[in-house]
Amino acid sequence: MRISSRGRYALRMMLDIARHGGQETPVSLSSVSRRVGISHGYLEQLALALRAARLIRGVAGRHGGYRLAEPASGITVREVLEAAMGPVCVIDCLDEPASCSELDGCALYPVYSELNRAIVEVLDGFTLADLARRSSPRSQRTAAEMPSGACVTVTSSF
Numbered sequence: 001m002r003i004s005s006r007g008r009y010a011l012r013m014m015l016d017i018a019r020h021g022g023q024e025t026p027v028s029l030s031s032v033s034r035r036v037g038i039s040h041g042y043l044e045q046l047a048l049a050l051r052a053a054r055l056i057r058g059v060a061g062r063h064g065g066y067r068l069a070e071p072a073s074g075i076t077v078r079e080v081l082e083a084a085m086g087p088v089c090v091i092d093c094l095d096e097p098a099s100c101s102e103l104d105g106c107a108l109y110p111v112y113s114e115l116n117r118a119i120v121e122v123l124d125g126f127t128l129a130d131l132a133r134r135s136s137p138r139s140q141r142t143a144a145e146m147p148s149g150a151c152v153t154v155t156s157s158f
Contacts, residue, residue, distance in 0.1 A: 003081060010046050010084035011077065011131075012036045017056065018072040018128040026065035046084060053083035072132060078123035088123060090116045 016036050021027035029043045047066060050056045055075055056066045068075065078088060091112045093100035100106070 004085055006046070007081045007085045009036075009038050009042065010050060010080050012038065013043055013046055014050065014055065014068075014075065014080050014128055015131050017066055017068060018075075018132050021065070021067050023068045023071055026059035026063065026067045028065040031065075049083050050080070053079065055079060055083055068128070072128035075128045076124050077126045077128075077131070078120060080128075081123060088116065088120050090119065 013032055013036065016032045017027045020031070020035075029040050029047065032038070033040045033043055047056065047058070050066075051058060054069050057069050058064070058066055082088060087095055089095040093106070093109065094112055094116050
């Protein structure tokens with residue numbers, strides 16, 4: 001699955017909020033922007049989507065910003081990605097069966113279905129709290145910790 005820049009940036013934003021404020025302390029988008037290197041304007045766009053998905057809450061005022069809508073342990077990677085990119089779906093026919101004229105006799109449908117299920121399972125298996133605990137920078141990872149294997153590309157309909 002190829003996660004778009006929008007999805008990756010939403011994860012970085014949410015992880016920063018989890019690390020620097022969580023549910024308790026509002027975090028300004030300006031401070032998030034400085035720490036994660038994403039423009040303030042782009043973070044504002046992401047904040048709209050994350051608020052609509054009820055993953056963050058805005059706090060008005062001088063010391064306002066955004067805080068998590070629930071504990072970091074209750075927000076999965078899948079929820080953040082879906083708020084930013086739309087549903088996890090490796091192929092259109094899984095989300096919209098009517099879009100495929102070959103669905104009834106498709107030998108590949110079980111493969112696509114199982115692949116999608118596995119991706120969702122992995123993304124649901126990680127929360128923001130899990131990621132906040134795994135704070136080792138890329139440069140400090142050992143070879144055993146680095147991801148390996150083929151890259152599967154999935155594009156979003158958004």
